[in-house]
Amino acid sequence: MSPENWGQLVTALLAATTVAAACSWSRTGRDVWTPATLLLLAAAAGVAATPADIDSGARAATALLVVLGAAAAVLGGGPVTARLFALVDRPRADGTTTTTQGAGSVLRGGTWIGVLERAAVYASLVAGWPEGIAVVLAVKAFGRYPELRAAEDGVRTGAAERFIIGTFASVLWAGACAAVVVLVR
Template identity: 45%
Template sequence: MSVAALVFLGIAAIVPPALSWKKLPQWLAPAVAITALAAAAVFAAAGQPVKGFGVAATAVLAVGAAATGGISIPPLAFRIARRQGTAGSTSGPVGSGPLRGGLIIGILERAAVAAAILTAKGPEGIAIVMAVKGLARYPELREPTASEQFIIGTFASVLWACAAAGIGRGMFS
């Protein structure tokens, strides 16, 4: 069961970014990511705790699933928010609109959050990541729709990273 969980964590890490760059339906990458992460959670819950090499493999795959597998999650959250009429005019992919560089910042943010959770420094690590991100983005947050984009993107990214890292952390014990 643990091997199946690792396979699905790997799928969650690799397939969504590969699908995001193709001209495929926008819903496909987040659907694959969410399905793969859910399957990893089911298999992780049913399996035995990992030991030895499995611990390292789990940590690498969980951080990978958090960092790259979450690429399609903030755009999904933006599309849902636009339908609700709350996200302003943030059209285009992550990294467009008033806050540039969101794709790379999001990958780094999710990797740092996942690493903090996996090393049992979750609350402190997440607080440091959020503080650094908030201070770095502070001058840009005065744009009309920047604060909504910042909040929605950050929450979507952090929730995804917590889910991926939580699965990995659960496989340790």
């Protein structure tokens, strides 16, 4: 295959990732489309990392690749993070449960904060400024600190755990989407 064909394949896989991510936001689609989103992004990463020479094509094709990567980062991170919370919150074999669900009411606005966080992390990495991740995480931590501190005073809500798990999942997802684009460019 030619370097342009490799770039077109990555673009097509990122487009499929974005569509699957958009479908993941529905309740019925979450169980099917979230794993599909993960697999499609992994396939895109594998294809982007395989050839020694890959070309995204003309300027418009590169712009499309960057936009699709951003859409996949922003849209896919929410359902992936929610799916991870579902795994964390499931009952154990002995019947006990350690849940972070109650923390969702303490950490209001998490979906929108996650969307903005993923967009900022993706933009920082694609722009070649990885230090931007530190800025994003610092702003998020300082902004959430009062809520986390209040939630943990006197009662264990799991808010800190939910904050950390959600942040890591969100940042890793955005970083993976950015890595695919950076490998092609």
